[in-house]
Amino acid sequence: MKKELVELKINGRTHELAIEPSALLLDVLRQDLGLTGSKRGCDESSCGACTVLVDGVAMMSCTLLAASCQEQEITTVEGVSQHGSLAAIQKAYGDWGGAQCGFCTPGFIMTVKSLMAENPDPSEAEVRAALSSNLCRCTGYSQMYAAIKSAIAAERNAMVEAK
Amino acid sequence: MNHERIVGTAVPRKEGREKVTGKAVYVDDMVLPGMLYGATVRSQIPRGRIKKITFETSVAWSEFVIVSAKDIPGKNCIALIGDDQPCLASDSINHPEEPVLLLAHPDRHALRKAVDAVSIEYNPLPAIFTMEESERGSEIVWGTDNVFKTYLIQKGNVDDVWSRADYIIEGEYSTGAQEQLYIENNGMVAAYDAKQGITVWGSLQCPYYVHKALMALCDLPAEKVRVVQMETGGAFGGKEDYPSMIAGHAALLAMKSGKPVKIVYDRAEDMAATTKRHPSRTRHRTALSRDGKILGGEIEFTIDGGAYATLSSVVLSRGAIHAGGPYYWPSVRIRAKAVATNAPPHGAFRGFGGPQSIFAMERHMDRIAQVVGLSPVEIRRRNFLQPGQTTTTEQVVRELIDLGKLLDRAISVSEYQTKKQEFAIENGTGATKKGIGIAAFLHGAGFTGSGERYLSSVVGVEGCADGGVRILVSSTEFGQGTKTVLCQIAAEALGLRYEDVTIAQPDTTEVPNSGPTVASRTVMVVGKLVESAARGIHQTLKLSGMLGDSYSAEEFRAACQAYVAGHGQLRSWAQYDPPPDVFWDDEKYRGEAYAAYSWAVYIAEVSVDLTTYSVSVNDFVALQEVGRVLHPVLAIGQIVGGVAQGIGFALFEKVIWQQGRMQNNQMTNYIMPTSSDLPPIRVFFEELGNVHGAFGAKGIGELPMDGPAPAIVNAIEDALGVRFDSIPLMPEDIYDAITARSLRGEDEVASVIR
Numbered sequence: 001m002k003k004e005l006v007e008l009k010i011n012g013r014t015h016e017l018a019i020e021p022s023a024l025l026l027d028v029l030r031q032d033l034g035l036t037g038s039k040r041g042c043d044e045s046s047c048g049a050c051t052v053l054v055d056g057v058a059m060m061s062c063t064l065l066a067a068s069c070q071e072q073e074i075t076t077v078e079g080v081s082q083h084g085s086l087a088a089i090q091k092a093y094g095d096w097g098g099a100q101c102g103f104c105t106p107g108f109i110m111t112v113k114s115l116m117a118e119n120p121d122p123s124e125a126e127v128r129a130a131l132s133s134n135l136c137r138c139t140g141y142s143q144m145y146a147a148i149k150s151a152i153a154a155e156r157n158a159m160v161e162a163k
Numbered sequence: 164m165n166h167e168r169i170v171g172t173a174v175p176r177k178e179g180r181e182k183v184t185g186k187a188v189y190v191d192d193m194v195l196p197g198m199l200y201g202a203t204v205r206s207q208i209p210r211g212r213i214k215k216i217t218f219e220t221s222v223a224w225s226e227f228v229i230v231s232a233k234d235i236p237g238k239n240c241i242a243l244i245g246d247d248q249p250c251l252a253s254d255s256i257n258h259p260e261e262p263v264l265l266l267a268h269p270d271r272h273a274l275r276k277a278v279d280a281v282s283i284e285y286n287p288l289p290a291i292f293t294m295e296e297s298e299r300g301s302e303i304v305w306g307t308d309n310v311f312k313t314y315l316i317q318k319g320n321v322d323d324v325w326s327r328a329d330y331i332i333e334g335e336y337s338t339g340a341q342e343q344l345y346i347e348n349n350g351m352v353a354a355y356d357a358k359q360g361i362t363v364w365g366s367l368q369c370p371y372y373v374h375k376a377l378m379a380l381c382d383l384p385a386e387k388v389r390v391v392q393m394e395t396g397g398a399f400g401g402k403e404d405y406p407s408m409i410a411g412h413a414a415l416l417a418m419k420s421g422k423p424v425k426i427v428y429d430r431a432e433d434m435a436a437t438t439k440r441h442p443s444r445t446r447h448r449t450a451l452s453r454d455g456k457i458l459g460g461e462i463e464f465t466i467d468g469g470a471y472a473t474l475s476s477v478v479l480s481r482g483a484i485h486a487g488g489p490y491y492w493p494s495v496r497i498r499a500k501a502v503a504t505n506a507p508p509h510g511a512f513r514g515f516g517g518p519q520s521i522f523a524m525e526r527h528m529d530r531i532a533q534v535v536g537l538s539p540v541e542i543r544r545r546n547f548l549q550p551g552q553t554t555t556t557e558q559v560v561r562e563l564i565d566l567g568k569l570l571d572r573a574i575s576v577s578e579y580q581t582k583k584q585e586f587a588i589e590n591g592t593g594a595t596k597k598g599i600g601i602a603a604f605l606h607g608a609g610f611t612g613s614g615e616r617y618l619s620s621v622v623g624v625e626g627c628a629d630g631g632v633r634i635l636v637s638s639t640e641f642g643q644g645t646k647t648v649l650c651q652i653a654a655e656a657l658g659l660r661y662e663d664v665t666i667a668q669p670d671t672t673e674v675p676n677s678g679p680t681v682a683s684r685t686v687m688v689v690g691k692l693v694e695s696a697a698r699g700i701h702q703t704l705k706l707s708g709m710l711g712d713s714y715s716a717e718e719f720r721a722a723c724q725a726y727v728a729g730h731g732q733l734r735s736w737a738q739y740d741p742p743p744d745v746f747w748d749d750e751k752y753r754g755e756a757y758a759a760y761s762w763a764v765y766i767a768e769v770s771v772d773l774t775t776y777s778v779s780v781n782d783f784v785a786l787q788e789v790g791r792v793l794h795p796v797l798a799i800g801q802i803v804g805g806v807a808q809g810i811g812f813a814l815f816e817k818v819i820w821q822q823g824r825m826q827n828n829q830m831t832n833y834i835m836p837t838s839s840d841l842p843p844i845r846v847f848f849e850e851l852g853n854v855h856g857a858f859g860a861k862g863i864g865e866l867p868m869d870g871p872a873p874a875i876v877n878a879i880e881d882a883l884g885v886r887f888d889s890i891p892l893m894p895e896d897i898y899d900a901i902t903a904r905s906l907r908g909e910d911e912v913a914s915v916i917r
Contacts, residue, residue: 030191030192036185036188036189036191036192037184037185037186038185039189039191039346039347039396040191040348041346041347041348041430041830042430042829042830043429043430044430044829044830044831046430046829046830046831047346047430047830049346076185077184077185078184078185080184081184086180086183086184090183090184091183093183094175094176094179094180094182094183095173095175095796096796097796097797097799097800099176099179099182099183100397100642100643100644100800100804101182101345101346101347101394101395101396101397101398101641101642102178102181102182102183102187102394102396102642103189103345103346103347103396103397104346104396105182105183105185106185109183127838128838128839129838129839131837131838132837132838132839132840134838135346135830135835135837136346137343137344137345137346137397137399137804137808137835138397138642138800138804139800139803139804139807140803140804140805140806140807140808140836140841140844141803141807141837141838141841142803142841142843142844143796143799143800143803144838
């Protein structure tokens with residue numbers, strides 16, 4: 001198939017790429033750009049391991065055409081930590097047992113990022129509902145709830161300190 | 164010594180940072196120069212013989228590397244326990260996912276079309292798909308009788324008890340296949356050169372299983388086979404034996420093409436072709452006294468092994484030994500059998516036969532309670548094993564476990580009695596019925612019987628040039644926290660900081676064979692060896708006069724640095740030494756089946772919606788005695804994760820079979836629990852300690868898989884007054900049972916609630 005030039009804004013950088021119009025965002029991230037943090041688990045938007053943010057909205061990149069994301073801001077797990085220091089949610093997932101085998105973790109981190117941006121003080125029911133788009137076979141999810149609670153508290157404290 | 168008490172604290176995961184930043188490297192993240200992608204052409208029929216293979220002309224075959232059984236340099240088998248499973252079928256087909264040909268191409272996307280463009284003609288043979296068909300033997304599909312393995316466990320004389328029994332209670336229970344459903348599919352990369360031999364990097368649990376299989380398949384000596392574990396995205400037993408198959412396939416393509424080859428399954432292929440939990444059927448016939456004490460019983464435990472023997476004999480063994488539960492049987496006869504069918508071989512899945520036979524035992528206990536007229540609590544209490552009594556294999560319980568106390572605590576934290584009363588009132592009206600159920604169980608840690616003796620695991624610890632300590636084991640991390648806990652153990656043993664200890668990535672050229680990462684053995688068996696090898700490092704430094712008995716972490720580092728600078732290397736090895744008082748008879752299947760058991764009482768609370776017939780688990784209490792808890796966060800993670808899989812096993816996860824092939828091999832139609840489906844899972848530990856494990860630890864990984872299913876189904880019976888003895892229990896099964904009940908003119912469900 002003929003390749004076309006597209007411009008993708010990923011983690012704050014603009015990439016000009018020649019890709020097939022049918023290329024999926026997950027393939028472009030993993031193969032063309034070497035951003036392998038987003039994982040392939042099912043190829044049919046079931047497991048959420050490939051979740052990225054597109055203009056802040058959590059989307060599954062395994063069924064998303066890369067070319068359709070031009071002009072939008074794409075964030076992957078590689079863009080979550082800044083200047084080498086972990087984001088609050090990453091640190092909390094590590095501390096509270098939110099990550100076991102780690103394969104679903106990048107997808108969950110992106111889903112939680114979008115939840116925290118949308119709803120700064122989610123109830124446990126809201127957290128459960130938000131996480132239900134992603135599958136984790138190791139944890140049974142409950143240590144993730146503790147991690148999310150702790151990350152929200154940490155961000156709040158950081159904001160208070162910054163003031 | 165300057166102890167910092169590392170054991171028992173929640174230190175950070177060794178590989179945690181890589182995992183939360185997406186930097187951890189899994190096999191599909193690996194790219195080697197010139198690498199090809201590999202794919203597998205599989206059989207399409209359950210049984211028959213290959214007549215002819217045709218390559219359709221629509222594909223440019225010259226671009227592809229094609230491997231058939233003829234290209235295998237060594238023995239065409241996946242060497243494991245027996246050698247009956249071929250790596251590639253050359254003639255006979257015994258299940259519908261049997262690998263026949265391998266293809267490789269530089270473009271991953273070109274492979275699917277090519278796989279579809281190979282057509283195989285067969286002379287079909289009659290196939291069998293159920294244990295009952297297999298047992299009837301009208302068609303022999305394996306060996307001379309379709310039987311992979313049998314065991315007979317006998318204690319006392321059970322034939323004498325029937326005449327003096329006040330009650331004889333029978334029941335039949337069954338469990339279905341369950342897919343491990345790790346989120347990372349199976350995958351391997353292989354590279355070959357004539358001088359170095361073959362190297363594979365992959366998602367796997369047991370580097371030395373793959374090593375052994377590749378030596379036989381590729382006809383290479385040990386030093387020319389290298390197996391490296393990549394970060395592994397979940398396993399649960401599903402990456403115990405099948406990785407040897409994929410490694411073999413990638414290796415054959417790499418040898419033929421001279422290029423590195425990556426094979427990563429997609430979800431559909433992984434679910435259809437790789438192993439699942441063995442389906443099972445258990446029959447109980449139990450003799451009881453008037454006061455509800457077990458006098459003796461017969462247990463028949465049968466599992467469906469699929470088309471080849473693989474691990475079925477060992478799954479069967481663990482299932483049979485756990486079939487009597489945590490109860491005292493004055494006499495018992497357990498007959499266990501693994502039979503062949505024309506489905507892909509079933510394999511290891513967390514619990515390894517235990518969840519199957521324990522489901523039966525714990526459902527049967529509730530049935531016994533009803534017949535005898537005791538509560539589910541009381542029937543268990545009266546029959547619990549006590550220290551000093553013997554198990555079904557006549558192993559004396561030496562641990563000071565008090566199961567009655569464990570039960571009391573679970574009853575109390577779950578508010579069992581209050582809820583029982585409340586539900587009895589609430590269930591009278593309304594379309595939602597609530598219930599509460601108990602399961603009590605045990606799980607043996609380590610290999611069964613003589614297993615650890617045969618494995619004879621070796622562990623190394625080395626002092627490094629920078630003064631730190633590095634652990635050398637083949638034990639793999641795939642979520643449980645292997646690296647973290649083993650580093651805690653070494654740090655504690657040497658009085659070092661957790662940061663002073665690192666662990667090698669499992670690579671067979673670097674680490675000794677410390678056995679497979681299975682059977683809840685890592686912390687207890689390998690951990691103890693790590694402790695002992697670590698102490699050896701101190702011993703060497705002490706004997707060389709560089710370190711005294713008491714030292715700071717800094718003094719240790721300095722001594723270690725000086726020793727390595729002077730001697731070039733500082734290494735200490737430890738090998739498994741069976742405890743002297745352990746006896747096991749492989750012939751009679753009698754004796755110390757496991758060095759230690761973990762014990763548990765789980766309580767599930769459910770509600771059943773009589774409009775949709777769906778079941779919700781509303782609360783779950785998991786109380787266990789697993790020895791010393793070495794890392795509280797990881798330990799809770801093991802329990803919650805295992806309970807979640809157990810809930811899936813009971814209520815969600817149903818494999819739909821047709822002609823031996825899984826039909827619902829997608830995550831959209833084989834449903835595992837999401838965050839919305841699970842109750843709060845409340846975890847409690849008792850910590851008695853254990854002499855066999857490092858710092859008092861026992862096995863923990865598999866235990867939580869055993870209890871949830873029976874606790875939940877017991878709770879459903881409590882809610883509905885209808886008996887269910889088969890899982891997975893789907894809404895349609897509940898609908899059918901309730902409808903059948905009303906058709907028979909029996910009481911309306913609402914009125915049978917006590």
